[in-house]
Amino acid sequence: MTTMQELGTPTALIDTQRMQHNIERMQERMNALGVRFRPHVKTSKCPSVAWAQIAAGAQGITVSTLKEAEQFFDAGITDILYAVGMVPSKLPPALALRQRGCDLKILADNAAAAREIGSFGKAHGEVFEVWIEIDTDGHRSGIKPEEDVLLEVASVLQDAGMRLGGIMTHAGSSYDYDNPAALLAIAEQERAGAVRAAQRLRDVGLSCPVVSVGSTPTALSAEHFDDVTEVRAGVYVFFDLVMRNVGVCTVDDIALSVLTTVIGHQEEKGWAIVDAGWMAMSRDRGTQKQQHDFGYGQVCSADGKVLEGYILSGANQEHGILSRTGEPDRSIAERFPIGMRLRILPNHACATGAQHPEYQAVMSDGNTETWLRFYGW
Known part of the structure; x- marks a missing residue:
């Protein structure tokens, strides 16, 4: 233990009482709404924080880099979603993680990536679990729920013998709002878009066991998560001034x-x-x-x-x-x-x-x- 007076500056401080309150607030909300919670640990990139989230009830984690996946797996966490589109150069380290026993899920949002995953998986005798990224707000990457390419990507993965684990989306545009009505609307848009994408897959006989949504503003604003199986959020664990301005914390x-x-x-x-x-x-x-x-x-x-x-x-x-x-x-x-x-x-x-x-x-x-x-x- 070190006293505050002994610390050098500048240094990053975590108020653990506030952090624990934030963790419990989010987990209690997810429990009340009946969905699994998979926190995005890119905010902290810290095992001590991630274990506190898991201790409160989180099931699995989300990461933004394969190095995070490796480090958290080494720390004992096995259920990991790598929530960035996969490219061929990153398939070998992803394979190495799965061969070590990591339950790593990877992401695709285009047919080219799906073909590369399928080809690499077959060549190495690996059945990758792949989730398809859905774009529900035009904020970043992903396939729009009604686009034909959604079914193409899913079919490519299935034909290659890969496991279609589900779909995921992230309403990053929620950061642009600052009133409850707008946040509620974007949360519902996120939920409905993800559910629609999943239904389209199921309508043609394709598997879609996971429907994963989430951002800190939408997770804290949604009235319900009907037909959603899990929610993800990250910055809530610490919060910040942007979130204060959005209106989801003080x-x-x-x-x-x-x-x-x-x-x-x-x-x-x-x-x-x-x-x-x-x-x-x-x-x-x-x-x-x-x-x-x-x-x-x-x-x-x-x-x-x-x-x-x-x-x-x-x-x-x-x-x-x-x-x-x-x-x-x-x-x-x-x-x-x-x-x-x-x-x-x-x-x-x-x-x-x-x-x-x-x-x-x-x-x-x-x-x-x-x-x-x-x-x-």
Whole structure:
């Protein structure tokens, strides 16, 4: 155990009480709505966090890289969905994981990828479990529910002897909304589109046991998940300022912050300079297009109390600029003296976490534990 005062800066902090509350809130909601929950662990990339999610009732995990899959499998988690479209160069490491006993599911959203998976699987005597990605909101990748290619991809996989595990979708456009009615509508659009795609497969005699949907906003906004078998969400475990602006959490729910130290001032500009620049916070400016722009993060006291009106308004590589919104604070040096420690809440928890090799998990007694996180692809 280490005390907060002994920590160097900048460092990423997890408020474990807030994190556990976030985990329980989501899991209780999924339980009440009668669906399995498969958290997306790309947010934390940390076994300690993932095990807390599983302990609360999560069944399996979602990852965004094969390195994550390898690391979490090494940590003892076997039920893993790799939720990024498969390409030929990644089939050998995927095969190696399955041969070691990992229940790895892979993804396809086009016939070319399906053919490559089938050809590679047959050549190596492996029956890959493949899910088809569905595009329910035009946000990113996937096959639209009514497109003919959906049936083509499924048939290619079946003809090659692969296992069609189901379909999945992610309503990433839900991040663009900020009112309950709009979030409810996009959640229903996500659900209905996924269910329709699954039904089209079943109508022609193809298997579709899993119907997987989810994003943090839709998971927390949907009224029901009729005909859905599982939900996925990721950033909910920490939350962040983008989610605060979307309206699915408050700043008091945000469990990730960056501990920083005041290192200088530009008093005539109303600036305090801290040692957390974009290398500590990331360059993510996700709140810039939302109704409340937090710059590079919301400034808090060392004990986590929000300091209203003060944000990290600028960031260089290792220097952060702390200032007051509106009129400059000419007493900035007095208010934030040299050596003062602060916490900065992030715009995007996934991006800020990715800047750090480890977290310092703050326990209920104020002491911290080091929790490692994964890097790379």
